[in-house]
Amino acid sequence: MALAAFSILAPILMNRPADLLTSIENPRIKAARKLHTRKGRLAAGHLLVEGVRLLADAWQSGMRPETVFYAPEMLSGSEGSRLLAQLQETGCPCFGCAPAVFSSLAETVTPQGIAAVLPLPKLALPAQPTLLLVLDGIGDPGNAGTLLRSAEAAGADGVIVGPGTVDPFNDKVVRAAMGAHFRLPLRPCANWEEVATLLPAEMVWYVADADAPNRYDRIDWCRSCAVIIGSEAHGTSMPVRVRSTGIQIPMAGAVESLNAAVAGSVVLFEAARQRRATADR
Amino acid sequence: MALAAFSILAPILMNRPADLLTSIENPRIKAARKLHTRKGRLAAGHLLVEGVRLLADAWQSGMRPETVFYAPEMLSGSEGSRLLAQLQETGCPCFGCAPAVFSSLAETVTPQGIAAVLPLPKLALPAQPTLLLVLDGIGDPGNAGTLLRSAEAAGADGVIVGPGTVDPFNDKVVRAAMGAHFRLPLRPCANWEEVATLLPAEMVWYVADADAPNRYDRIDWCRSCAVIIGSEAHGTSMPVRVRSTGIQIPMAGAVESLNAAVAGSVVLFEAARQRRATADR
Known part of the structure; x- marks a missing residue:
């Protein structure tokens, strides 16, 4: 006993x-x-x-x-x-x-x-990334963390944390990202010039924007692409708008916008879907 | 002056x-x-x-x-x-x-x-819904509200609020749903028998499950479908598991699961994408 x-x-x-x-x-x-x-x-x-x-x-x-x-x-x-x-x-x-x-x-x-x-994790971006997520002024830590989690799951090569975004190592971001911080390269940038130096020259910048003419599901996501997600409250910042192609997710009803983490995830998983479909062929 | x-x-x-x-x-x-x-x-x-x-x-x-x-x-x-x-x-x-x-x-x-x-809004479900979102034990009000917002935007006919889910009229759910409560039919149900009476007999039940063999993007979403989303913490409830076909969203890296609101939104917008593609033809 x-x-x-x-x-x-x-x-x-x-x-x-x-x-x-x-x-x-x-x-x-x-x-x-x-x-x-x-x-x-x-x-x-x-x-x-x-x-x-x-x-x-x-x-x-x-x-x-x-x-x-x-x-x-x-x-x-x-x-x-x-x-x-x-x-x-x-x-x-x-x-x-x-x-x-x-x-x-x-x-x-x-x-x-x-x-x-x-x-502090410092994973290196691959030399030739072909899918990057870029956060443009995402202030909500839950949304930022959820976007990191989705980016990893959708096979993104890394996340560029643009100016105005919550610190990606904030406790709430880390908890919402469910370990993505330890596996996915993250690059906080102080300004958009720095972001531009990290993105390969041939990479096309796409920014989610409810008023853009191009449907997100008509984009060829098998090319080298950056998916840029702005904040629901403040929209897309000017340096991004100048440089990027706007893409919209068609919305039914009287909905004006989607949650930022949802919009980013829907686009990233469409990219993953197209890339799988190409690989399957 | x-x-x-x-x-x-x-x-x-x-x-x-x-x-x-x-x-x-x-x-x-x-x-x-x-x-x-x-x-x-x-x-x-x-x-x-x-x-x-x-x-x-x-x-x-x-x-x-x-x-x-x-x-x-x-x-x-x-x-x-x-x-x-x-x-x-x-x-x-x-x-x-x-x-x-x-x-x-x-x-x-x-x-x-x-x-x-x-x-309390009481919008009637259409007589023949062809796309419904069903919440299975979603306890987090932010996730529940975000799912209502996404369901409306993706063109769902309504949302069935299954047992164990947060009250859909909870303040935080209402705020996260951004007005979906006033435009999208919602049906809180006390048990799964009640849920079954609301879903047309021909409707196929699909439940998101990271371990399921079927890829979500290989499903024909133009049929009459229910998208069932369970909680990240507790998984799918037994009555749903018995009755539904499991679908998975392929995930890269060491990611074990997606945020519940993200998983539901990715599936709903794939359904919307397929339905648009069919309509475009």
């Missing part, structure tokens, strides 16, 4: 270190909290990633945490314990935290009890 | 009634606040709609408010003043409110100073 009880408790006991971090003023905790701001992330070259699923995605993509924080009392479920054990085995510095200390780091409503400081 | 000053102030002065509602305990205000809950909406047969754009959409769709509340100090911009004047002209009871009273009604972060009590 005693042995059975021990074997049930063992994983919990093993995760409970002798010395928990008990102060929210601990220097490591204070440094990690600074990663919730863009300024803090740029200064440190790190981001703070929270949750079992996102950390497992980062790990599987080859990202190695600088530091891991966990709260033994909050880390429930075998998946979380297994991930922590794996991180500990590889010699990654893992710090147990009292619940209040861990909560001072967490941004989610129901924290899963594990977070890690990771280097 | 005096005349010029008056003409600038006139629209503001005209909107400022002699007797503002100044108590958040006013019976009309208390009754309107109850419409923020599903129970309150069902009991009254009304919903509370906030903001210039949504109210203008409701008005243009022929909805007539029971009561309008506005805060003269918060209602800025000519569009809001024009809408209020139009509502007042048609004899709709409009009550000016002190800012704190209006704020007690508002759910948005920056209220636009106008809200109205409207009858």
Whole structure:
């Protein structure tokens, strides 16, 4: 009986270190909290990633945490314990935290009890990208993250984060993107000149615009293309308008526009569909 | 000079009634606040709609408010003043409110100073629908609203709100749907038997499922079809699985799933694309 009880408790006991971090003023905790701001992330070259699923995605993509924080009392479920054990085995510095200390780091409503400081991902764009997503002033972090998730799923070669867009390493963007940050090249750009230098000269710029004359499904997406998505509130920025071909998604009813993440995804998956159809032939 | 000053102030002065509602305990205000809950909406047969754009959409769709509340100090911009004047002209009871009273009604972060009590929309499904969206346990109000917006834009005949889905008249759903509630038939159903009675016998049920063998772009969407979207967290419910053909959206990279609103929109716009292509022939 005693042995059975021990074997049930063992994983919990093993995760409970002798010395928990008990102060929210601990220097490591204070440094990690600074990663919730863009300024803090740029200064440190790190981001703070929270949750079992996102950390497992980062790990599987080859990202190695600088530091891991966990709260033994909050880390429930075998998946979380297994991930922590794996991180500990590889010699990654893992710090147990009292619940209040861990909560001072967490941004989610129901924290899963594990977070890690990771280097800011810097995946290289391929030399000859043929499908890029470009974000033009997307301010909503949920929409930006959903667009990154869709871009990866539709087979885009990378995402160019144009001026006026939310920082792609913002916590909410990272959560909505479901791991795309660790697998898809992202390039934040301060201005449109910088964007232009990243896009191959032969790449055609298409911008989603409800008033454009060209239907999105009549475009040849097998060519080298950039899909540019502007914000619902502010529309397309002038440098993009000058340089791009407008494309519209036909809409029934009295609908004036689509959600930005939906518009981008519909166009990206039409590109993926055409490319599959060509490959099938 | 005096005349010029008056003409600038006139629209503001005209909107400022002699007797503002100044108590958040006013019976009309208390009754309107109850419409923020599903129970309150069902009991009254009304919903509370906030903001210039949504109210203008409701008005243009022929909805007539029971009561309008506005805060003269918060209602800025000519569009809001024009809408209020139009509502007042048609004899709709409009009550000016002190800012704190209006704020007690508002759910948005920056209220636009106008809200109205409207009858719960009850648009009839067409006798022979050929494209319906069915929501299967979509709990996130932003996703549910975005799906309604996309369904209208893609030309669906209506939306069946299956069990386990957020109430479609929830404030956040209404805001994300951008007026679709006033133009697109919606049918909340308590169980799957009820859903089945609403779908024509010949209608094929397709459910989005990342593990299904059939590619969504190889389906003939010109037939009579229901597009069923389940929740990312809980997947497809059993009654749907038994009855439906699974369809998958091919995904590149290590992406395991798409955002539910994105998956539904990609399938609905593929249906719209195929139907346009057939009509063009």
